[in-house]
Amino acid sequence: MELVVFVIASLMVLGGAVGVVVYRHPVHAALSLVLTLFGVAVHFVAMEAHFLAAVQVIVYAGAIVVLFLFVIMLLGVDQAEDLRVERIPIQRPLAGVMGIGVVGLLIAAITVTRDTSSLTVGSGLDVTDTVLPAGGVAGHDANIRQLAGNLFGEFVFAFELTSVLLIVAVAGTVVLTRRVRRSEQESRRSEVDGPARHAGDGGASAAASRNGPS
């Protein structure tokens, strides 16, 4: 049963990963990224990391890919890219050699240090010091309890720092994407030079600057 789940989820992950690279259309690439993310979530469930599987679906497939699609639609860059054009002639073979080399080295290192013990079902969640009885199964919320204890205990300072990171990222993005529009607005102001022209707020001026040449 675990083998079947592993094979199916691995096919999802690999098919989606190859699809991201080879699809010419950015929207198709984003959709195959969703397939990969769901496959990784299935792997997380199979490894009994239930909380991370839920977060993977919510954050990655729900928020990040939607953000990608939103940017694709917003910018209108959804025309297909011609993959046959190769600007730097030797880049493709070099990239292939590098990819095969990286994968080969990683697989070699993994197989050298492999261990053949399989993942035992039901006990991998319970990583407390409490000893499970023989054949005992960890509780169904043991994963979340463990993760919360670790996150709010040992790594609570890093957890607080992530809130700073998110605030900085949001503020930085707002500043980053507004600055261009403001400079365009000022150049428009200096061009048209009328007090009634720049009374409109951001939405109208953004639409105008997108339609007309700046």
Added chain:
Amino acid sequence: MIAAVQPTPTWYLILAAVVFGVGAVGVLVRRNPLVMFMCIELMLNAVNLSFVAMSRRLGDIGGQTAVFFVLVVAAAEVVVGLGIIVSILRRRPGATADDLAELKG
């Protein structure tokens, strides 16, 4: 007989290595900045997969905590990166990574 074969952490690590390699080749080959960004997300997911596999193998929840932080940082990174891409592509529509070779706006 076949159902008796259980996946070992080595399988997950090899899968993660392959996905990482595919993502790295995608970053090098693709020209669209958005698709390059998606390939970076692929590489992050491969690392997450190996983190969880090793966490499961070693019986240490710290690997899953690391995946949590990777998720948060990836979300922040996507927000900032897509902001940069939006501001670039607004100025020059349809730009690829080849067109952004100079540091002039």
